[in-house]
Every structure is written in structure tokens, then in C-alpha cells.
Amino acid sequence: MALGKDYVKQDCSLARALEVVGERWTLLIVRDALYGVRRFGHFQAHLDIPRAVLSARLQALLDAGVLAKEGQDYVLTATGRELWPVVHTLARWGDRNFSDRGACRLFVHIGCGERIDTGGACPACGRVVPLEELEMHPGPGLDPNRDDPVSVALRGPHRLLDPILA
Structure with missing residues (x-):
């Protein structure tokens, strides 16, 4: 059943x-x-x-x-968009507990260039960074062999929510 x-x-x-x-x-x-x-x-x-x-x-x-x-x-x-903190926190939990290569993606506050912490806050600004102010960068756990259009487009920095043009 x-x-x-x-x-x-x-x-x-x-x-x-x-x-x-x-x-x-x-x-x-x-x-x-x-x-x-x-x-x-x-x-x-x-x-x-x-x-x-x-x-x-x-x-x-x-x-x-x-x-x-x-x-x-x-x-x-x-x-x-309200699901961003859930997705981010769950991914960081997975990085800590189930990844032997580290994070696949790193998230940076565009305003000051600092990586956000697990809770989504910028250490330099001391505030939770809105989704629209985040840029994603490849992390050490990213699989460099993926060749689909999205993986290729996300090998470099990419602002969250900006359309993938592949």
C-alpha cells in the first residue's frame, strides 16, 4: 500500500x-x-x-x-522565498554531518563580501542577510565533473534568484 x-x-x-x-x-x-x-x-x-x-x-x-x-x-x-532559511540551514546541517568534502556552495553577503554564518547572518554587518543580497560561490564539495547547463552556469559566482541563462 x-x-x-x-x-x-x-x-x-x-x-x-x-x-x-x-x-x-x-x-x-x-x-x-x-x-x-x-x-x-x-x-x-x-x-x-x-x-x-x-x-x-x-x-x-x-x-x-x-x-x-x-x-x-x-x-x-x-x-x-520564505523557504530560503530552511534550505540554507538544512544544507549547512548536511555539510557538517554528512559531507566529507565540505560545502558545495558558499553564500556571501554582496554588500561586504563576507560569508554568512549557519543562521544566515553576516559576521561583519551583524544582521541576517536578505536573500536578494546573497551571492553563491562554489565550495570545496562541489562536483567539478557535472556538465549539465545549470552546473556549468553555477561554477562561478551567481547572485541568488537571478535567472540561469544556459
């Missing part, structure tokens, strides 16, 4: 959130959207995800108001 997608017996905001972002691939799609991925083909190539699964996850994110469709592009809504 297949597992359900909802937590009807759970009276909990975390359960409600997991109904939206808890399925396999969903947070990786959100992560890529934060990185500037907007096109179906780019999500598919970068994630190496089956087309049917990607279609279903994108539709679920559209239905939940996490993504919006603008022409052929999938763009994060304000609700979707």
Missing part, C-alpha cells in the same frame, strides 16, 4: 508544511529555484529527475503558491 501525502491526524504546522515540501525532490526543486533555475528542462537536467515526477512536483508547488508560472518560467513567490 502506498504511503499517503498528508498528515490528517496531525494537528501541527510542521505536518502542514511537510504536506507541501516533504516529498522527495521537492526541496531540491525549491533549492534550484533559489539558485535561479526557472525552466523545466534545466530543473530536469540539473536534478536528473524523471519528467513525470518533476511535472507533479512543480504542479504541487504551483498549487501551494510556492511557485508561480511566468510564461515558460517557474518563479518563486514570496511564500517560496
Whole structure:
């Protein structure tokens, strides 16, 4: 018997959130959207995800108001951008506990050039840096052999949310 997608017996905001972002691939799609991925083909190539699964996850994110469709592009809504601290914190947790090569991506405050800490704060400014003021740089754990268009585009510095033009 297949597992359900909802937590009807759970009276909990975390359960409600997991109904939206808890399925396999969903947070990786959100992560890529934060990185500037907007096109179906780019999500598919970068994630190496089956087309049917990607279609279903994108539709679920559209239905939940996490993504919006603008022409052929999938763009994060304000609700979707609110997931940045979750994605960042979970990735840093993964770096500390499950990576033997280090972080794949480093995040720098554009205003002063300092790397943000695990909580998203800039040590120089002493404040949590808004998503729009962050630039991503390759880290020591990045796989240099990935040759899909998104991986190639993200080998250098890239401002978060700026579209990947590949």
C-alpha cells in the first residue's frame, strides 16, 4: 500500500508544511529555484529527475503558491522565498554531518563580501542577510565533473534568484 501525502491526524504546522515540501525532490526543486533555475528542462537536467515526477512536483508547488508560472518560467513567490532559511540551514546541517568534502556552495553577503554564518547572518554587518543580497560561490564539495547547463552556469559566482541563462 502506498504511503499517503498528508498528515490528517496531525494537528501541527510542521505536518502542514511537510504536506507541501516533504516529498522527495521537492526541496531540491525549491533549492534550484533559489539558485535561479526557472525552466523545466534545466530543473530536469540539473536534478536528473524523471519528467513525470518533476511535472507533479512543480504542479504541487504551483498549487501551494510556492511557485508561480511566468510564461515558460517557474518563479518563486514570496511564500517560496520564505523557504530560503530552511534550505540554507538544512544544507549547512548536511555539510557538517554528512559531507566529507565540505560545502558545495558558499553564500556571501554582496554588500561586504563576507560569508554568512549557519543562521544566515553576516559576521561583519551583524544582521541576517536578505536573500536578494546573497551571492553563491562554489565550495570545496562541489562536483567539478557535472556538465549539465545549470552546473556549468553555477561554477562561478551567481547572485541568488537571478535567472540561469544556459
